[in-house]
Amino acid sequence: MPEEAVLLVENQLAVLVDDPTAHPQPNLHHLQKWDSEQQEDIKIQLALLEAKGTKESANAGRAMSAEALQKRQAREERRAAKAKQLQESGEGGSLGAMLASEPSAESTIPVQETAESKAAAIGHTVVIPTSSSSLEWYAPDPSCTYDTISAAKAAGIWDYPSTLQERAKCGVFRSLWKKGYFMGGGIKFGGDYLVYPGDPLRYHSHFAASVLDSPLSSLRPMEIVAHGRLGTATKKAHLLCSWDDEKKDVSYLTIEWAGFG
Numbered sequence: 001m002p003e004e005a006v007l008l009v010e011n012q013l014a015v016l017v018d019d020p021t022a023h024p025q026p027n028l029h030h031l032q033k034w035d036s037e038q039q040e041d042i043k044i045q046l047a048l049l050e051a052k053g054t055k056e057s058a059n060a061g062r063a064m065s066a067e068a069l070q071k072r073q074a075r076e077e078r079r080a081a082k083a084k085q086l087q088e089s090g091e092g093g094s095l096g097a098m099l100a101s102e103p104s105a106e107s108t109i110p111v112q113e114t115a116e117s118k119a120a121a122i123g124h125t126v127v128i129p130t131s132s133s134s135l136e137w138y139a140p141d142p143s144c145t146y147d148t149i150s151a152a153k154a155a156g157i158w159d160y161p162s163t164l165q166e167r168a169k170c171g172v173f174r175s176l177w178k179k180g181y182f183m184g185g186g187i188k189f190g191g192d193y194l195v196y197p198g199d200p201l202r203y204h205s206h207f208a209a210s211v212l213d214s215p216l217s218s219l220r221p222m223e224i225v226a227h228g229r230l231g232t233a234t235k236k237a238h239l240l241c242s243w244d245d246e247k248k249d250v251s252y253l254t255i256e257w258a259g260f261g
C-alpha cells in the first residue's frame with residue numbers, strides 16, 4: 001500500500017529508488033555470465049527430476065496399493081480364463097489374431113532420448129529473484145535513491161500523497177500504526193483497511209476502517225446502516241476514521257449493529 005511506503009520512508013526505515021535508472025544496460029560480459037548461471041540451474045533441476053523419476057520407477061511395485069494389486073491379479077485371471085476357453089473351443093487362431101493385434105512391450109523399439117529432448121519434455125522452473133541485488137549491473141547509487149517523500153516528488157518518481165483524501169489515508173494509517181495496530185486491504189469488507197490487533201497471521205481483524213477526509217464529511221444514513229450490518233455479519237466493528245487536515249489529527253467512531261427489544 002502506498003500509505004505504508006510513505007510511513008516507512010518518513011520513519012527512515014526505507015528509501016525510494018528510481019528503478020529504471022538503477023538498472024543500466026548490461027554489457028556482454030554480464031549477459032553471458034547471467035546466461036551461464038541460468039543454464040547451470042536448468043541442468044541441476046533436470047538432474048534432480050531425472051533422479052526422482054528413476055527412484056519412483058524403481059519403487060512403482062511397492063508404491064501400488066493393495067487394491068490396485070488385487071485389480072491387476074483379477075485382470076490376469078480373466079485373461080487366462082478367456083484364453084483357456086478359446087483353446088478348448090478350437091478358436092486358437094482367433095486368439096492368436098487377437099494377441100497379434102495388440103502391440104507387445106517386447107516388440108516396441110525404445111527411442112534414444114537426447115539431453116535437449118529431455119529438457120523439452122520435462123521442462124524447468126524459471127526462478128525470478130525477488131531482489132535485484134544479485135544482478136551485477138544493478139547500481140542503486142545515491143543519484144537514484146531518495147530518503148524523503150519531498151525529494152522523490154521533486155525528482156518526479158513519486159506523487160503520493162497529493163490530494164486531501166490521500167493525505168487523510170496516510171494520516172489515519174500512521175495513527176493506527178502508532179497505536180500498535182496492523183493494517184491490510186479492506187475493500188472486501190466495505191472499508192479502506194482491515195485493522196488487526198497484532199500479526200495478521202495470528203489474529204483476526206477487529207475493525208473494518210473507512211477514512212473520512214474531514215470531520216465535516218457527510219455520511220448518509222444508509223451508509224451507516226450498511227457499515228453496521230456488514231461489520232456485524234463479518235464479526236467486526238466498523239471504524240470511521242475522520243482526518244482533520246489542519247490539526248493533523250484523527251478522531252474515531254465505531255459502528256455495531258444491535259438488536260431491538
